Amino acid sequence: MEQVLKWGKRLGKKILELTIWLFLLSLMVFYMARLAPGDPLRAYYGDGVERMSTAQQLQAEEKLGLNRPIYVQYGLWLRGALSGNFGISFQYKQDCTAVIGSLWQNTALLGGLSYLLTFLLALLIGCFCAMREDSLWDKLLGKLSMVLSAIPSFWIALLLILLFSVNLGLLPSGGAYDPGGGGGWLDRLVHLILPLTVLVLGHVWYYAYLIRCRLQEEMRKDYVIFALSKGLSGKAVLYRHCLRGSLPYLISLMALSVPHILGGTYIVEKVFSYPGLGTLCFESAKYHDYNLLMVLTLLTAFFVIVCHMAAQAISQRLDPRMKGGKGFGFRTYE
Amino acid sequence: MSQEKRIPVLELKDLCVEFEANTGRVYAVRGVSLSLERGETLALVGESGCGKTVLCRSIAGLLPAHGKVTQGEVLLDGQNLTGASPSLWRKARREKIGMLWQNPMTFFHPAIPVGKQITEGLLLRKTCSKKEAFRRGEELLSQLEISDAGKRMKDYPYQWSGGMLQRGALAAALLKEPELLLADEPTTALDVVSQRKMLSFLKNCTKEYGLSVIFVTHDLLAAAEVADRIAVMYGGRIVEIGKTEEVLEDPKHPYTWGLMSSLPSLWKEGKPKGIPGFPPDMRSLPKGDLFAPRNLYAMEIDWKEEAPIFPVTSTHFAATWLLHPLAPEVSCPVRLSLSAREKEEKYE
Numbered sequence: 054m055e056q057v058l059k060w061g062k063r064l065g066k067k068i069l070e071l072t073i074w075l076f077l078l079s080l081m082v083f084y085m086a087r088l089a090p091g092d093p094l095r096a097y098y099g100d101g102v103e104r105m106s107t108a109q110q111l112q113a114e115e116k117l118g119l120n121r122p123i124y125v126q127y128g129l130w131l132r133g134a135l136s137g138n139f140g141i142s143f144q145y146k147q148d149c150t151a152v153i154g155s156l157w158q159n160t161a162l163l164g165g166l167s168y169l170l171t172f173l174l175a176l177l178i179g180c181f182c183a184m185r186e187d188s189l190w191d192k193l194l195g196k197l198s199m200v201l202s203a204i205p206s207f208w209i210a211l212l213l214i215l216l217f218s219v220n221l222g223l224l225p226s227g228g229a230y231d232p233g234g235g236g237g238w239l240d241r242l243v244h245l246i247l248p249l250t251v252l253v254l255g256h257v258w259y260y261a262y263l264i265r266c267r268l269q270e271e272m273r274k275d276y277v278i279f280a281l282s283k284g285l286s287g288k289a290v291l292y293r294h295c296l297r298g299s300l301p302y303l304i305s306l307m308a309l310s311v312p313h314i315l316g317g318t319y320i321v322e323k324v325f326s327y328p329g330l331g332t333l334c335f336e337s338a339k340y341h342d343y344n345l346l347m348v349l350t351l352l353t354a355f356f357v358i359v360c361h362m363a364a365q366a367i368s369q370r371l372d373p374r375m376k377g378g379k380g381f382g383f384r385t386y387e
Numbered sequence: 388m389s390q391e392k393r394i395p396v397l398e399l400k401d402l403c404v405e406f407e408a409n410t411g412r413v414y415a416v417r418g419v420s421l422s423l424e425r426g427e428t429l430a431l432v433g434e435s436g437c438g439k440t441v442l443c444r445s446i447a448g449l450l451p452a453h454g455k456v457t458q459g460e461v462l463l464d465g466q467n468l469t470g471a472s473p474s475l476w477r478k479a480r481r482e483k484i485g486m487l488w489q490n491p492m493t494f495f496h497p498a499i500p501v502g503k504q505i506t507e508g509l510l511l512r513k514t515c516s517k518k519e520a521f522r523r524g525e526e527l528l529s530q531l532e533i534s535d536a537g538k539r540m541k542d543y544p545y546q547w548s549g550g551m552l553q554r555g556a557l558a559a560a561l562l563k564e565p566e567l568l569l570a571d572e573p574t575t576a577l578d579v580v581s582q583r584k585m586l587s588f589l590k591n592c593t594k595e596y597g598l599s600v601i602f603v604t605h606d607l608l609a610a611a612e613v614a615d616r617i618a619v620m621y622g623g624r625i626v627e628i629g630k631t632e633e634v635l636e637d638p639k640h641p642y643t644w645g646l647m648s649s650l651p652s653l654w655k656e657g658k659p660k661g662i663p664g665f666p667p668d669m670r671s672l673p674k675g676d677l678f679a680p681r682n683l684y685a686m687e688i689d690w691k692e693e694a695p696i697f698p699v700t701s702t703h704f705a706a707t708w709l710l711h712p713l714a715p716e717v718s719c720p721v722r723l724s725l726s727a728r729e730k731e732e733k734y735e
Contacts, residue, residue, distance in 0.1 A: 275493040281449055283508030283559065284481025286473075294496050301498075 067362055074358055075351055079134075082350045083127050086343050093119060093341035096143035117143070130347070140344035144336070149348040153330065159229050160329035163245060164318040167252035171314065172307055174257045179264030184291060186269060198258030206255035206317060210324040213247050227326040248325045252317055260306065267302050271295040301368035308364025312357045394465040395422040396566050396599040397446065402459035404438070404445050404623075411670040415441040417623040418459070423567070428593055428600040430610035430631075432646065433620035436666050439603045440489075442620070443571045446601070447484050448476035464566065481511050485560025485598075487570040491552035495544035501552070502540025505559040512563070520562070527558045531588055550581030554588065561592060568593075568600045574609055586612050607646055611635055616702075619643050622667050622677035629703030638719055639697075639705035641684045648721045676708070684709060684717055 094102045094113055105113065114120045118129065133140060139149045182191045218226035224247050225231070230240045271277075272295050280290045319331030326332065330349060337345040404416035416438045423429055431439045444450050446461055448468065460469045463479055471479075488494040495504055505528070506520040515523070521540065528536035531554040544552060553573055560568055570589065574582040590613050593600055604610050610617050611631055618628040619642060627640040638644055645662035664681035667673070676682070679689040688694075688708050697710035709717055 275488070275490065276496040278449055279486075279488065279494040279504075279556070279559075280496070280507070282447060282480055282484070282486040283563070284477050284511050285507070286477055294499070297498055298496060 071355070071358055071362070075354060078354050079131070079347060079351055080127065082347060083130065083343075084123060086338070086341070086346055087123050087126070089341070091341045093117070093143060093343060096340035096342045097146070130344075134347075139348045142337070142345040143342045144340055144345065149345050152333070152345060153348060153352070156329055156333060159327065160318060160322065160331060162241070163248055163252070163322065163327065163329060164315055166245065167249050167256075167318065168307075168311070168314050170249065170253050171256045171260060174253060175260035175264055176303075178257070178261035179268055180291060180296070182261070182265040183268035183272065183295075184288070186272075191265075195262070198262055201254060202258040204255075206251050207320060207324045209254060210247070210251045210321060213251060214325075217247060227324075229328050244327075248321045248327055251321050251324075252314070255317055256310075256314055260310065263306060264299070264303065267299045268295050271298045274298070304367050305364050308360050308367075311360040312353075315353060315357070393425065395462075396425050396427075396464060397421075397423040397601070398460075398462040398465075399442075399446070400460040400462070402442070402445065402461065403457045404441050404450065404454055405457045406441075406451075406454045408453065408670070413669045414672060415454070415623055415669060416445065419620075419623075419625055420459075421618060421625065421628065423599050423601065425566070425599055426593065426597045427616065428589075428602055428614045430614035430617045431601060431603045431620055432605070432607055432610050432617055434605070434666050436669070437620045438623040438669075439620055440571055443486075443569045443601065443603055446567075447480060447486060447569055449480075481508065482563065483566045485563055485565035485568045487553070487556050487560060487568065487573040489572040490549075490576045491556050492544070492549055492576070494556065495552055497544055499543075500541050501544055501547060501555055502542075504544075505540065505555055506562065508559055509562040524558060524562060527561060528555070531558055532584070548581075550577050550584065553577060553581070553585055557585075557588060557592070561596065561598075564596065566599060568598050569603075570600060571603045572605070573602075574604065574606065582609065589613055607635070607650060619646065622672075623669060624677075624706065626678070626707070627703075627705040629699065629705075633700065633703040637699075637703075639699055639703070639710055640707045641682050641709070642678050643705075644719050644721055645681070686714065 092102065094105075094110060094117075097117065098105070098113065102110070111120065118126060121129075130140065141147060142149050142152050145152045178194060182194055185191045214226045217224045225244050226247075227244075229244050230237075231244075268291065272291065276294060276298075277290055280294050281287070285293070318329070319334055321327070322329045322331030323335050330352070333345065334349045334353075336342070337349060399419050399421050402416055402419045403414075406413040406415055419438075419442060421429070431442065433439055441450070441454065445454075445456055446463075448461075448471075450456070456469060460467055462468070463483055466479075468476065468479060495501065502521060502524055506517075506524045509515065509520045509523070510517065521537075525537045525540060528540065533539060533551055533554060539547070539551075547555065553576075557573070573589070574585050577585060586609060589600065589602070592598055593613075600613070602610065602613055607617075614631050616629065617631050617634040618625045619634065619640060620626065621642045627634060627638065627643050634643065635647075638647065642662070645660075648660040649662060651659045662681055663683075667677045667680075673680075675690040676685070676693050679685045682689060686708055688711075694706045694708045694711075696704050696706045698704050699710065708714055
């Protein structure tokens with residue numbers, strides 16, 4: 054019972070924290086979007102805005118609620134948002150949630166797959182290099198990673214499109230499925246190959262390098278000698294002990310990299326005109342589709358913060374020394 | 388008992404270890420020869436940096452990457468391990484060598500339960516099940532006076548004290564039923580009470596398991612307590628070796644005298660004298676005997692040539708020119724009589 058209460062309290066604290074962050078963020082994005090130069094009416098009426106008279110424009114603004122001071126607009130938006138009504142998208146003229154609802158799976162698929170692949174590969178490369186520290190392979194991969202991670206991902210994307218879609222004609226250059234195909238799994242997978250490659254190639258080196266360095270540090274610790282003296286092989290020590298020792302780090306890294314990789318996904322989506330939240334986000338910012346932008350930002354933020362909190366919780370579980378105590382951990386352990 | 392020729396558990400033949408450091412080559416061990424009989428405890432005594440730890444690690448084949456055995460042989464149970472394949476070394480470590488470390492707190496993996504780490508070595512031999520290994524670990528730990536051992540084995544290392552962890556490390560080593568235990572300053576990081584406990588465990592285990600031990604320490608008194616023989620190291624060499632009584636009661640090497648005079652005593656007036664100067668820089672070896680600059684009894688020859696090993700008795704050897712027939716007679720300026728120590732003990 055006490056345990057449940059403790060957990061409940063902790064959870065409540067986290068939720069409160071999350072709410073505060075989201076509130077502050079919504080305030081910032083709301084103001085910044087509205088203060089940015091540009092005409093939101095264009096998003097709603099398209100080029101028709103140019104043919105509208107000033108009176109009509111004013112009327113349109115009033116209809117969309119854009120003529121009031123920003124704080125009043127925010128208050129109205131907040132009231133709506135709290136009751137689950139996030140307003141309509143100017144561009145699509147339907148509920149924001151409806152717009153997102155049809156696209157978020159695409160992003161989840163691309164982002165999730167690239168995330169998993171990135172870390173799987175990074176772990177493999179990291180272990181591989183850590184085992185062969187300063188060998189030819191290690192150095193070669195190090196150099197390669199430096200070059201590859203210095204190339205911007207949109208450029209790699211363009212190169213790959215040129216090579217595989219234009220010249221070789223093997224893979225589609227964009228989209229999530231063939232327009233007429235109906236979106237079978239194979240079809241989707243074929244469309245995912247290029248964006249996934251770009252995403253993984255862009256991120257994997259950085260993480261592989263971090264993991265390699267972390268493992269090297271771990272491999273120099275005293276416990277390695279203890280383990281070796283028991284007769285374990287170097288590989289076994291690496292996988293059973295060093296990897297275990299760097300797991301909290303790895304998990305935190307994975308959690309912290311969520312926004313990074315998500316951001317990458319958004320860019321890559323745009324290049325491949327992949328119908329997902331990234332493209333949507335980009336366009337809503339570009340066309341001053343305020344309501345949609347708000348929902349997208351908050352959704353992304355919510356996801357990132359929750360991942361971060363989960364990472365914290367997990368690394369506390371993985372490293373028993375992190376439990377209990379405050380600050381420097383001088384409080385006694387039970 | 389059959390009178391077959393007994394193979395020593397460990398034999399070192401002119402072992403040399405060098406390190407490649409940024410600032411130059413370090414001659415850490417320079418020609419160490421010794422042999423260790425079954426059930427025997429040999430104490431390696433010497434200052435920091437004299438090569439004790441390196442010697443220990445080279446016996447287990449666990450030198451750091453930039454260290455290398457350049458000369459000599461390590462024979463474990465008559466099997467030459469010099470230049471052996473990693474898997475052969477692993478086998479040796481798995482079955483024949485147990486090790487203890489100076490700082491048990493850092494030698495345990497912080498995020499793996501102690502019990503798992505202790506039984507890991509035993510499990511590698513695949514001779515018993517996990518459950519059985521755990522049970523044997525528990526049994527051994529309770530023998531080593533860890534109360535509630537079964538429960539404590541599920542703890543993480545930070546929940547154990549240093550003394551307990553050292554006993555845990557001892558258990559990890561003993562579970563493998565090794566023939567040789569390399570104890571690298573197992574008492575240095577412990578307080579006096581835990582030290583005493585540790586020493587008595589070591590002594591008992593040697594008897595019980597017929598274990599041969601190389602016991603590395605700075606502490607002459609600890610060495611006197613557990614060791615059958617004492618080897619004094621200086622500058623990567625063994626400068627004096629002999630039975631414990633021989634070395635402590637009739638030391639021949641001036642360095643051993645120095646070590647003895649640095650012992651504080653409750654019963655003597657004044658401060659311990661110690662040895663002037665510092666251990667030598669093992670990168671650029673000077674000509675002559677390495678101890679010469681600190682040797683109050685250095686003769687001309689000491690500055691020219693390193694002393695060979697002179698026999699004192701059939702079991703006692705020392706590398707000092709003072710034993711040369713032509714050298715003047717000098718007697719040991721300090722007396723560390725064991726009886727005085729026993730007197731101290733009585734008042735504890």
